[in-house]
Amino acid sequence: xxxxxxxxxxxxxxxxxxxxxxxxxxxxxxxxxxxxxxxxxxxxxxxxxxxxxxxxxxxxxxxxxxxxxxxxxxxxxxxxxxxxxxxxxxxxxxxxxxxxxxxxxxxxxxxxxxxxxxxxxxxxxxxxxxxxxxxxxxxxxxxxxxxxxxxxxxxxxxxxxxxxxxxxxxxxxxxxxxxxxxxxxxxxxxxxxxxxxxxxxxxxxxxxxxxxxxxxxxxxxxxxxxxxxxxxxxxxxxxxxxxxxxxxxxxxxxxxxxxxxxxxxxxxxxxxxxxxxx
Numbered sequence: 001x002x003x004x005x006x007x008x009x010x011x012x013x014x015x016x017x018x019x020x021x022x023x024x025x026x027x028x029x030x031x032x033x034x035x036x037x038x039x040x041x042x043x044x045x046x047x048x049x050x051x052x053x054x055x056x057x058x059x060x061x062x063x064x065x066x067x068x069x070x071x072x073x074x075x076x077x078x079x080x081x082x083x084x085x086x087x088x089x090x091x092x093x094x095x096x097x098x099x100x101x102x103x104x105x106x107x108x109x110x111x112x113x114x115x116x117x118x119x120x121x122x123x124x125x126x127x128x129x130x131x132x133x134x135x136x137x138x139x140x141x142x143x144x145x146x147x148x149x150x151x152x153x154x155x156x157x158x159x160x161x162x163x164x165x166x167x168x169x170x171x172x173x174x175x176x177x178x179x180x181x182x183x184x185x186x187x188x189x190x191x192x193x194x195x196x197x198x199x200x201x202x203x204x205x206x207x208x209x210x211x212x213x214x215x216x217x218x219x220x221x222x223x224x225x226x227x228x229x230x231x232x233x234x235x236x237x238x239x240x241x242x243x244x245x246x247x248x249x250x251x252x253x254x255x256x257x258x259x260x261x262x263x264x265x266x267x268x269x270x271x272x273x274x275x276x277x278x
Contacts, residue, residue: 038091049087083112105267107225135174157250
């Protein structure tokens with residue numbers, strides 16, 4: 001842990017240097033890192049993600065609250081946050097539909113959302129949430145080194161990220177995909193291990209109509225709010241890697257820059273499943 005902490009400190013100073021030349025008032029930003037998971041697999045990277053985001057907040061002077069309690073999902077509480085961060089959440093993360101409605105109305109009110117790694121596996125039975133994410137989890141290839149490629153080098157979350165990034169991670173695929181998200185980075189599927197027939201067939205099935213490249217990270221202006229998602233970040237070590245930390249800091253910064261004061265007067269849903277007003 002001491003070694004990881006020392007690397008993290010170095011990473012934070014490196015990131016500070018990257019962003020020093022770009023003026024941004026971080027002191028107005030307040031985020032909630034929400035870590036509740038439903039029944040099923042829980043990633044062991046979550047405490048590392050929380051610690052990393054807290055350290056980023058300390059360095060850049062933005063406020064970070066954390067909770068694993070679904071009771072925080074009320075309009076009265078959520079209105080104080082610039083954005084919500086779900087690090088590797090999975091399955092049902094709300095206890096009641098009132099909590100789901102409060103979350104949805106927060107997004108409709110202009111709130112921000114940042115999702116890390118397995119976030120596409122969250123709330124798989126809630127249509128609106130899947131629409132907000134841009135899709136829902138289908139399958140991932142086994143953890144392995146593969147290549148991701150940046151396709152929008154000007155986006156804040158891609159600053160400091162190699163245009164061609166050789167990385168160990170899980171290549172995530174989605175289903176029930178929606179056409180709104182703007183893709184920023186892609187998996188190069190030619191670099192995924194397909195040495196076994198089963199792996200090759202499963203990859204082919206899950207890539208759908210995509211060719212050699214598949215979305216890795218994207219941003220999405222949806223239903224009044226603003227979403228940024230990266231499917232990278234399985235390894236605990238990612239949360240002490242300056243490149244990955246810069247990637248997620250850029251995502252946080254981008255979303256924070258989109259969010260105006262959250263105004264629940266703009267929210268319209270009265271039920272979690274009301275039709276979206278595009």
